[in-house]
Amino acid sequence: MVGFGLAYGGPGAVFWSSLARVTSSWVVSPLIGALVSFLVYKCIRRFVYSARNPGQAAAAAAPIAVFLGVTGISFAAFPLSKTVPIALAQALACGAAGAIAVDRVIRKQLGHLLAKSAKADPEPKPETHPSKNIGFLSDIAGPTGTQLEIVYGVFGYMQILSACFMSFAHGGNDVSNAIGPLAAALSILQGGMSAAEIVIPNDVLAWGGFGIVAGLMMWGYRVIATIGKKITELTPTRGFAAEFAAASVVLGASKLGLPISATHTLVGAVMGVGFARGLNSVRAETVREIVTSWAVTIPAGAFFAVIYTWILTKVLSFVL
Numbered sequence: 001m002v003g004f005g006l007a008y009g010g011p012g013a014v015f016w017s018s019l020a021r022v023t024s025s026w027v028v029s030p031l032i033g034a035l036v037s038f039l040v041y042k043c044i045r046r047f048v049y050s051a052r053n054p055g056q057a058a059a060a061a062a063p064i065a066v067f068l069g070v071t072g073i074s075f076a077a078f079p080l081s082k083t084v085p086i087a088l089a090q091a092l093a094c095g096a097a098g099a100i101a102v103d104r105v106i107r108k109q110l111g112h113l114l115a116k117s118a119k120a121d122p123e124p125k126p127e128t129h130p131s132k133n134i135g136f137l138s139d140i141a142g143p144t145g146t147q148l149e150i151v152y153g154v155f156g157y158m159q160i161l162s163a164c165f166m167s168f169a170h171g172g173n174d175v176s177n178a179i180g181p182l183a184a185a186l187s188i189l190q191g192g193m194s195a196a197e198i199v200i201p202n203d204v205l206a207w208g209g210f211g212i213v214a215g216l217m218m219w220g221y222r223v224i225a226t227i228g229k230k231i232t233e234l235t236p237t238r239g240f241a242a243e244f245a246a247a248s249v250v251l252g253a254s255k256l257g258l259p260i261s262a263t264h265t266l267v268g269a270v271m272g273v274g275f276a277r278g279l280n281s282v283r284a285e286t287v288r289e290i291v292t293s294w295a296v297t298i299p300a301g302a303f304f305a306v307i308y309t310w311i312l313t314k315v316l317s318f319v320l
Contacts, residue, residue, distance in 0.1 A: 001305075002019060002301070002305070003302035003303065003304065003306045004306075007305065023298070025258050026260065026261055026264050026294065029249060029260040029261065029265045029268065030269075033246045033265040033267075033269035034268040034272030036245035036246075036248060036249060036272070037242045037273050037276075038273070041237070041276045044061075044237050044240075048061055049143060054143040054151050055117040055154075056114065056150075059103075059154055062102055062155075063099035063102050063103040065158060065244070066158075066161060067095040067098065067099035069095075070097075070098035070099070072251070073168070074091035074095065075087060075088060076255050102157070102161070106157060110150055110154065113149060113150045116146055117150060151236075152235065155237045156236045159240045162240050163243055165243065165247040165251075166243045166250075168247070168251075169246075169247040169248075170212075170250065171209065172254040173250050173262050175211075175212050178208055178211065179208045183204070186200075186201075187199070223263070226286065227263075227267060227270055230286040231274065231283060231287065232271070232273065232282050238273045241269075241273050242270045242272070242273045243269070245269045245272065246266040250262045267290055271287065
């Protein structure tokens, strides 16, 4: 967009203040994602890992997390009523239904392990965690054996839901970024100029959804490998914390109309989970490569936009 504006109208055609807000959001969103994921993961370690029975604590915490997530999505993204009290009540009902469904799935799939852990000695054991080190920001040794299997099993299911949450938030923000210029152009062709008059056809939205899915199938494995393996070591609990935190930040930004990058936010969230385990748990080399790629995004995009605009202008002037 900046390159196109420079090519056609010069520096005066670009709203630099708007660009500054967008650029600043790319800096702020990873920081917020890192902070939120840091706190979420510390909560998991404090209230699940340090519990007397971590498996039971994880099974109890999962419905609460689902309740909060589904309620937030329902209220923010799908307001079922224009009246705030009614919309809130409906969102709470959706959250409660989601929590009950997840609790039943967990009890069904991991019930035998939960029963086994319930019959075990309820007193703290050295293999679970040291009872003297349970401060919120302190390091807590994780569970082992059956307890670890339950915790990872519970958060394995939770990570599927958090991945869906992140995908929804990603579609609500990044796909909107791609469709935005097209929607503005269609609005001008139809005679409308204000944002309130922009009506996006459903087939345009469908093409945007198809494009992001096709890109994921073809090239997504490279980004998956970078975020999933090269920044820090991830487990089901860490992956859930990063995705849940990033999705919350991106969804909130989408609600406010801020075109932040879901990838930036998620990378920041993954780094936050790594920092929760210690500064040495984050691979500095990978982070430097990612930040460098972010830094060249605007100038590289502007450069190619200028080149493409110049080429298309020459071609159209020759043809017409």
